[in-house]
Amino acid sequence: xxxxxxxxxxxxxxxxxxxxxxxxxxxxxxxxxxxxxxxxxxxxxxxxxxxxxxxxxxxxxxxxxxxxxxxxxxxxxxxxxxxxxxxxxxxxxxxxxxxxxxxxxxxxxxxxxxxxxxxxxxxxxxxxxxxxxxxxxxxxxxxxxxxxxxxxxxxxxxxxxxxxxxxxxxxxxxxxxxxxxxxxxxxxxxxxxxxxxxxxxxxxxxxxxxxxxxxxxxxxxxxxxxxxxxxxxxxxxxxxxxxxxxxxxxxxxxxxxxxxxxxxxxxxxxxxxxxxx
Amino acid sequence: xxxxxxxxxxxxxxxxxxxxxxxxxxxxxxxxxxxxxxxxxxxxxxxxxxxxxxxxxxxxxxxxxxxxxxxxxxxxxxxxxxxxxxxxxxxxxxxxxxxxxxxxxxxxxxxxxxxxxxxxxxxxxxxxxxxxxxxxxxxxxxxxxxxxxxxxxxxxxxxxxxxxxxxxxxxxxxxxxxxxxxxxxxxxxxxxxxxxxxxxxxxxxxxxxxxxxxxxxxxxxxxxxxxxxxxxxxxxxxxxxxxxxxxxxxxxxxxxxxxxxxxxxxxxxxxxxxxxxxxxxxxx
Numbered sequence: 001x002x003x004x005x006x007x008x009x010x011x012x013x014x015x016x017x018x019x020x021x022x023x024x025x026x027x028x029x030x031x032x033x034x035x036x037x038x039x040x041x042x043x044x045x046x047x048x049x050x051x052x053x054x055x056x057x058x059x060x061x062x063x064x065x066x067x068x069x070x071x072x073x074x075x076x077x078x079x080x081x082x083x084x085x086x087x088x089x090x091x092x093x094x095x096x097x098x099x100x101x102x103x104x105x106x107x108x109x110x111x112x113x114x115x116x117x118x119x120x121x122x123x124x125x126x127x128x129x130x131x132x133x134x135x136x137x138x139x140x141x142x143x144x145x146x147x148x149x150x151x152x153x154x155x156x157x158x159x160x161x162x163x164x165x166x167x168x169x170x171x172x173x174x175x176x177x178x179x180x181x182x183x184x185x186x187x188x189x190x191x192x193x194x195x196x197x198x199x200x201x202x203x204x205x206x207x208x209x210x211x212x213x214x215x216x217x218x219x220x221x222x223x224x225x226x227x228x229x230x231x232x233x234x235x236x237x238x239x240x241x242x243x244x245x246x247x248x249x250x251x252x253x254x255x256x257x258x259x260x261x262x263x264x265x266x267x268x269x270x271x272x273x274x275x276x277x
Numbered sequence: 278x279x280x281x282x283x284x285x286x287x288x289x290x291x292x293x294x295x296x297x298x299x300x301x302x303x304x305x306x307x308x309x310x311x312x313x314x315x316x317x318x319x320x321x322x323x324x325x326x327x328x329x330x331x332x333x334x335x336x337x338x339x340x341x342x343x344x345x346x347x348x349x350x351x352x353x354x355x356x357x358x359x360x361x362x363x364x365x366x367x368x369x370x371x372x373x374x375x376x377x378x379x380x381x382x383x384x385x386x387x388x389x390x391x392x393x394x395x396x397x398x399x400x401x402x403x404x405x406x407x408x409x410x411x412x413x414x415x416x417x418x419x420x421x422x423x424x425x426x427x428x429x430x431x432x433x434x435x436x437x438x439x440x441x442x443x444x445x446x447x448x449x450x451x452x453x454x455x456x457x458x459x460x461x462x463x464x465x466x467x468x469x470x471x472x473x474x475x476x477x478x479x480x481x482x483x484x485x486x487x488x489x490x491x492x493x494x495x496x497x498x499x500x501x502x503x504x505x506x507x508x509x510x511x512x513x514x515x516x517x518x519x520x521x522x523x524x525x526x527x528x529x530x531x532x533x534x535x536x537x538x539x540x541x542x543x544x545x546x547x548x549x550x551x552x553x554x555x556x557x558x559x560x561x
Contacts, residue, residue, distance in 0.1 A: 182385070210358065
């Protein structure tokens with residue numbers, strides 16, 4: 001690759017994945033991580049954030065689909081000092097969860113509210129009674145507030161699945177995604193947004209169009225054996241591995257075996273999602 | 278119906294066949310593609326480049342502009358998916374200084390403030406500039422006078438640029454973003470139709486990219502397919518030796534064309550259609 005090697009990269013914290021991505025993610029850009037349930041998405045995000053901490057960066061984990069306690073339990077289980085990860089809890093039942101362990105809970109002071117109530121809040125109204133509304137605009141406002149208080153280097157939004165399902169009309173979703181991607185680009189954060197894998201014949205989603213790269217994780221069972229796999233689908237401004245690589249779960253997280261390939265029968269099954277025309 | 282006038286008058290397809298032999302073709306700038314379309318694009322028409330993420334749509338469209346630059350033409354890229362400063366960072370290594378001579382219009386929408394702001398004409402804050410002069414950072418939404426960018430504003434800006442700069446080649450990357458972020462669901466068909474009509478009235482040769490999912494509905498009846506003179510489709514599929522990409526000509530009015538899906542390759546110096554015979558040899 002001509003210049004790719006010279007360009008500064010943000011390591012994902014997973015050696016094999018960095019190798020697949022020609023060194024890592026390009027700093028300041030927003031990437032989509034799509035994957036099956038149990039394929040290792042949140043663990044990958046954990047590696048990415050812990051790598052930031054190792055480098056003295058500020059990192060933020062926005063948890064939407066899982067309560068922070070679940071995340072912290074699994075991260076601590078890998079032996080990670082996850083206490084330095086700031087968690088913004090945007091879980092729909094935000095008030096049902098209390099700060100646990102050593103995780104810093106931003107959401108304790110910042111519950112989500114609707115747009116109209118946001119402006120009320122600015123007028124000084126008490127918003128404690130407001131029922132949490134989960135939407136892209138409210139997520140954007142939460143992030144904007146958080147960015148005012150601290151300059152972050154790395155961000156994970158895990159995941160946008162329930163936002164999509166609970167969300168308003170498609171047009172509102174499209175505009176909301178456009179706006180949040182713009183915010184993240186202007187802030188210069190290296191971001192991973194977690195998503196599900198779209199169904200066959202789904203229309204292209206705006207988040208896939210605007211993402212600077214798409215990483216895909218799969219979990220599949222072939223002949224009674226479970227396999228996990230990872231591939232890079234699009235990487236703007238970077239060369240990348242065009243193979244699907246095996247992912248292994250260890251006691252310290254996940255590893256990507258960048259010089260190994262999956263058994264042919266596993267690739268054949270994965271290929272059903274990418275059929276030859 | 279037959280009309281006998283004593284001599285043969287070419288009609289319909291015949292006329293197009295005759296025309297295609299007379300009209301000079303426009304080189305696409307992608308090695309191997311001109312051969313697939315028997316010489317090049319027909320001038321003054323719209324061509325659609327459709328494909329899933331990561332299949333090389335933007336690179337193929339940019340190569341079309343680079344080819345124009347190499348021939349001393351003025352060319353315009355309307356950036357709707359990716360900010361010009363990032364495109365510059367991504368593609369300068371691939372195309373070198375020719376890339377800096379492409380005029381680019383930043384059509385990216387800014388952040389939504391979720392507050393009502395008075396509408397003002399956005400065209401006073403936006404203008405096309407050469408890639409070589411693009412500021413290396415994404416401008417802050419708050420620095421802009423007004424975040425409202427509309428299709429008609431973009432259309433107006435393209436019109437002025439094409440006229441003032443004598444533009445001969447235009448790329449819209451992507452028309453999917455234009456549709457998705459600037460048109461409401463019920464006005465999409467009519468707005469897109471009028472946008473594409475506007476584009477063909479400019480008498481420039483243009484490429485518009487379409488973002489598709491991994492499972493596109495082939496044989497689409499979407500307005501962009503109907504209104505373009507040719508549809509170039511990119512594919513990405515998985516086989517035992519990894520992901521590969523391919524290209525086909527789905528439609529090419531006015532000329533004969535290759536009916537096969539050919540493999541393509543993206544290298545550090547660009548995208549090229551692989552030679553079929555060489556590929557067959559390697560397969561043995």
